[in-house]
Amino acid sequence: MPVAHARRAQLMQILAHPDDDLYFMNPDTRQLLDAGVPLVSVYVTAGEHNGKNHIPGRDDVPADRAAYSSARHQGLRQAYAELLGLDRFTDWAKSVTSLRGGHRAEINMLTNGPRRVELVFLNLSMHTLRRRMALPALWNDRAAGGLSTFAAADSPLRRTGTYDYDQLIDVLVGLMARYRPTVIQTLDPDPDIQHSDETTRKRDSEQRGYSDHGDHTAAACFSWAAMVRWVAEETRDGGEVPAFTATAFRGYYNRHWPKNLPESVLKEKASHLVPYGGSPDWECGNASGCGDYNVGGDRPLTNWKGWVRSTRHRYPGPRIRLAADPDGRLSAYGVLGLRVVRWREREPGGGRWEAPRDLGGGPLAPALGSATLADGRQLLFGLRFSAVNGHSGPNRREIVLLEQRSPGGPFLAWRGLGNPEHGDDRGRRIGVPAAVTAPDGRVHLFVRNADKGVSTRVREADGSWSGWRALPGGGDIQDGLSTALDGAGRIHLFAAGRQSVRHWAQAAPGRTLTLQKTGPLPAPVDAPAAAPSRDGGVQLYFRTERPWQPKSPDDGRGSASPRLTAVRTDGGELPGVRFDGYGPVVAAPGRAGRPVLLGRGLDGRLQLHTGGTPAVRTTGPVALDGAALHLGHAGPAVVGMGPDAQPWSWSP
Numbered sequence: 205m206p207v208a209h210a211r212r213a214q215l216m217q218i219l220a221h222p223d224d225d226l227y228f229m230n231p232d233t234r235q236l237l238d239a240g241v242p243l244v245s246v247y248v249t250a251g252e253h254n255g256k257n258h259i260p261g262r263d264d265v266p267a268d269r270a271a272y273s274s275a276r277h278q279g280l281r282q283a284y285a286e287l288l289g290l291d292r293f294t295d296w297a298k299s300v301t302s303l304r305g306g307h308r309a310e311i312n313m314l315t316n317g318p319r320r321v322e323l324v325f326l327n328l329s330m331h332t333l334r335r336r337m338a339l340p341a342l343w344n345d346r347a348a349g350g351l352s353t354f355a356a357a358d359s360p361l362r363r364t365g366t367y368d369y370d371q372l373i374d375v376l377v378g379l380m381a382r383y384r385p386t387v388i389q390t391l392d393p394d395p396d397i398q399h400s401d402e403t404t405r406k407r408d409s410e411q412r413g414y415s416d417h418g419d420h421t422a423a424a425c426f427s428w429a430a431m432v433r434w435v436a437e438e439t440r441d442g443g444e445v446p447a448f449t450a451t452a453f454r455g456y457y458n459r460h461w462p463k464n465l466p467e468s469v470l471k472e473k474a475s476h477l478v479p480y481g482g483s484p485d486w487e488c489g490n491a492s493g494c495g496d497y498n499v500g501g502d503r504p505l506t507n508w509k510g511w512v513r514s515t516r517h518r519y520p521g522p523r524i525r526l527a528a529d530p531d532g533r534l535s536a537y538g539v540l541g542l543r544v545v546r547w548r549e550r551e552p553g554g555g556r557w558e559a560p561r562d563l564g565g566g567p568l569a570p571a572l573g574s575a576t577l578a579d580g581r582q583l584l585f586g587l588r589f590s591a592v593n594g595h596s597g598p599n600r601r602e603i604v605l606l607e608q609r610s611p612g613g614p615f616l617a618w619r620g621l622g623n624p625e626h627g628d629d630r631g632r633r634i635g636v637p638a639a640v641t642a643p644d645g646r647v648h649l650f651v652r653n654a655d656k657g658v659s660t661r662v663r664e665a666d667g668s669w670s671g672w673r674a675l676p677g678g679g680d681i682q683d684g685l686s687t688a689l690d691g692a693g694r695i696h697l698f699a700a701g702r703q704s705v706r707h708w709a710q711a712a713p714g715r716t717l718t719l720q721k722t723g724p725l726p727a728p729v730d731a732p733a734a735a736p737s738r739d740g741g742v743q744l745y746f747r748t749e750r751p752w753q754p755k756s757p758d759d760g761r762g763s764a765s766p767r768l769t770a771v772r773t774d775g776g777e778l779p780g781v782r783f784d785g786y787g788p789v790v791a792a793p794g795r796a797g798r799p800v801l802l803g804r805g806l807d808g809r810l811q812l813h814t815g816g817t818p819a820v821r822t823t824g825p826v827a828l829d830g831a832a833l834h835l836g837h838a839g840p841a842v843v844g845m846g847p848d849a850q851p852w853s854w855s856p
Contacts, residue, residue, distance in 0.1 A: 207545055207560045208444035213825075213847040216385035217245045218376065218430075220339065220423035221330075222276040223499060226283060226480055227511050228453045229389055230473045232829070235808045236387070237287055239826035241847045242320040244383050246376070248423045249339060250327040250354040251276045258498045259484055268492075273327070273356035275482075275493025280323055281312060282479035282488065282495060288316040292479045293488050296323075300361045304378035305371050310361045324379065328367055329354045330419065340411070340418040342369055343425055343594040357492040369595060376430035377437065380446075386849040387828070388431060388450045392416055392518045393424035393592075394601070394632040396457060397654055408459060408509065416455040424452060425599070429592045432567045435541050445541035445562060447849040449828065450570050452518035456511060459760055461682060461702065462749045463513035464729035466766040466786050468806055474504040474512050510760030519587065519636050520684040520731060520788065521571035523830035523845045527582050529612035534834060536843050536851050537574070537584055542567035544584060544606060547851050553838055555853035565606055565618050567592070571830060573637035575647045580611035583647060583663075585621075585637035591628075600628050603637050603651060624651060624659030624672040634659075635683035643693040644714050650687070650697055655679040658699065658708070660717070677719030681706050684731025684788065691740025696773070698744065700728040705744060707773060723775020729764045733791035735799055743778060744771050745791045745801060766806055770799075783813050790833045792840075800840050802833045812840060812856055819856035827852075 215236050217225050225233055225245055237243055255267035257275050282292040296312040301324070303309055312323040328351050332338045341348040350366035367375070380388070398415035400408065411418035431450060438446050465473065481503065482488065482495020504512045525537040532552035537544060543566035547557040565586055573585035584606040591598035603621040608614075625631040635652030642648060645665035653659045656679035662670045681699035688696045694710040697717060705725040708717040728746035737743045746769055749762045766785060770778040781801065783789070789803035794814055801813040810827050811818040821827070825846030834841045842854040 205439050205562050206444045207540060207562050208447045209559070210386045210447040210849045213241045213387070214383055214385045215241050215243045215387045215389065215847065216380065216383055217243065217389045218423060218427040219245060219247050220249055220391060220417070220419035222247055222251045222280050223477070223480055223496060224391060224420065224455070226477050228391065228455050228515065230476060231469060231515065231808060232451070233389070234287060234476070235826055236847055237319065237321070239847065240319055241826070244322040244324060244385070246324045246326065246379060248326050248328055248426070249330045249419060250325070250356060251330065252354055253330055257493050257496065260498060260503070270355060270357040271492035273354060274358050274490060276496045277312070277323070277325060277356055278488055278490040278493060279480040279482050279495035281314070282482060283476050284321045284323070285314060286479050287476060288314060288319055288321060290314070290316050298360050303375045305374055307365055307367070307371065307375055308361055308363065310356070310359050325356070325359070326375070327353045327356060328372070337418045339422040342367070342372065343422040344596070346595045358490060372426055373430050373433060376426060377434045380430065380434045381437070384446070386448050387847050388427070388448055390427040390450065390452045391420040391424040392452050392454050392457065393421060393428050394518070395421055395455065396656065397633055398460065408456065410456055415457045415460055420455045425592065425594060428589060429594070431542060432589065432592055435566065445543055447540055449523065449540065449845055449849055450542065451829070454516040454518055458511050458514040458516060459509050461514070462727050462729045463510055463760070463762040464747070464764050464786065465513055465515060466764045466806060468766070469786050470513055470763050471505070473515070477504045477512065505761070508756070508759045508761055510762065513761065513763060517829060519569040519571045521573070521636050521638070521830060522832050523570055523828060524832040524843050524851060525572050525574040525584065526832045526834045526843055527574070527576065528834070528836070530580065531612065534843070535612070536832070537572060538845060538851070539568050539570045539572065539586070540849060544568065544572070544586065553836070555855060557851050563606060563615060565604060569636060571636040573639045573649070575639040575641045577641060577647070578645055581608040583607055583639065585639055585649060587634070587636050598628060599632060601631050601634060603649070621649070621661060621669065622672065624674070625654050630654040635685070638685040638687055640687035640689065640695055642689070642695055642713065648695055650685050652681065652683045652685065652699070656681055658685065658697065675708055675717055675719070677706065677708065682731070686732055686734040688734035688736055688742045690736060690742050696734060696742050698732045698734050700731055700746070703727050705732055705746070720773070722773055725771060725775050726769065730788040733789045735791040735793050737772070737793070738797040742773050743791070743799065744773065745769070745781070745789050745799065747786070781813060783811070783818060785811065787829075792833055792835050794835070800833065800835060802831060802842060810842065810844070810854070812842060814840060821854050821856070824852050824854065
């Protein structure tokens with residue numbers, strides 16, 4: 205189908221509660237704001253909870269749900285005013301906006317020069333009269349009926365209303381059609397399975413059976429259903445695929461894994477929760493309160509749950525997959541409008557790209573897997589939202605394949621490869637695909653499964669596929685799998701375990717992969733990067749948590765080391781590489797045995813290490829997560845996605 209050309213960048217966030225963006229989507233959001241990308245944040249619930257705006261160190265306060273909702277809205281205004289570089293008590297323009305279906309919402313807007321933030325409060329109630337969590341019931345339960353909205357104190361919108369399941373999706377679609385976002389950020393629609401006793405579950409504020417708040421999951425499911433419907437509406441009758449990229453962020457999942465933000469990044473992220481939390485002693489001009497008092501001050505950092513200490517994407521990995529075509533040009537494959545598109549260089553090495561060509565396959569998660577066959581043909585693997593329905597309808601995920609017909613040429617039809625799990629609920633927990641081509645022509649496909657282990661299928665050289673099977677060695681890994689071939693042609697697979705790098709490998713080429721007894725490898729905070737070494741082995745690059753002393757087994761207040769760990773698979777340390785930063789890195793073998801590394805510095809900018817001082821990308825569109833590295837005859841080239849939903853190239 206034709207693909208729209210985005211005229212300008214626009215970020216849209218869809219949240220369950222006020223503060224979800226500050227806890228889970230920064231520093232990504234802040235970096236886009238700093239680059240001048242306008243932001244619209246849509247808050248689905250009123251955030252009124254039990255109505256008690258608790259002040260730490262003081263007696264409990266009377267419940268006032270309207271005031272508490274208003275105080276949290278004020279906290280958001282304070283936080284985003286500072287993020288725009290203004291005084292926290294700067295006045296916002298408040299008004300009422302009309303939405304699809306006759307619905308109305310409060311909207312707040314603030315600008316600072318060309319920079320703009322809009323906050324849209326749908327204000328659906330968090331609880332029903334029976335104290336059920338209302339938003340999950342609206343998503344799951346056909347008998348739940350409509351969900352009423354809630355009027356925050358001091359809001360220009362005093363009239364309440366009611367939403368049913370389809371109306372909420374339709375309102376979100378209408379907001380997408382109005383703002384034309386090029387980047388959409390949501391919470392996690394498919395959180396991990398998490399078995400906790402009832403006391404622990406309530407203490408961790410999680411839903412039964414899963415590692416996140418129920419409102420987060422429901423809001424994310426509504427958001428992805430809305431994106432699917434928006435694309436369907438826009439492309440009806442020959443319309444263009446809207447040009448946007450999507451990102452989902454983990455939520456309370458952060459509580460259960462090593463923390464991945466270094467101290468300097470963490471402190472800045474936490475500092476934006478200080479004006480949100482506010483203080484009862486502030487004079488902010490809002491009679492109902494000046495923030496969510498239990499959140500402000502040093503409490504984001506002292507909270508033992510550690511939610512703020514990580515920022516994790518639900519679908520980690522490259523947004524861009526690169527392939528060298530027979531004519532010397534690069535092809536870049538990515539997900540746009542939930543569908544795969546291909547951009548091709550206008551001329552070899554020129555760094556300028558043709559318009560995207562639609563390759564279908566949607567709706568897909570944003571990260572792709574890929575493999576190159578011996579004849580140069582490309583295989584692209586995606587995680588498809590094959591059904592996104594509530595009300596006990598199918599909510600299903602599957603792995604899908606797009607196979608190139610000839611090198612640099614067109615593609616065959618999409619093919620479903622199924623799901624390693626049985627049943628929709630477990631099937632929703634799988635991760636993004638990773639693949640590698642072995643010297644014997646077989647392609648090994650790997651996916652994190654619902655038990656937090658790895659499942660695999662193998663494509664034979666004749667194109668036939670084996671069934672799914674689980675790799676031995678159990679679970680407890682994070683998503684984001686890395687593969688490498690050693691000098692003997694053996695496949696290695698790596699993942700970030702809770703206590704150490706998990707490593708599977710073939711005993712000999714063509715054999716099945718088994719769990720390896722590695723040396724004393726520490727636990728990575730993100731997916732480890734793997735690259736073959738000159739001696740025929742494999743080198744690993746990742747960051748770890750800083751040493752610290754928890755005060756209890758439940759204390760999750762760690763932080764990541766900015767230093768890069770470089771080791772062999774037997775645990776032996778490699779010569780130190782000065783590459784401070786945060787987030788996952790990309791590694792490739794360079795000249796003279798020196799690795800080429802791509803990652804983010806502590807300031808969030810991309811940096812490339814080829815030996816000596818890293819080169820830093822200082823111009824061009826701000827980089828979204830998941831940039832790709834290509835090593836060509838002219839040297840390394842980096843290709844990534846910008847907030848305008850278009851690729852950029854960087855060749856330092």
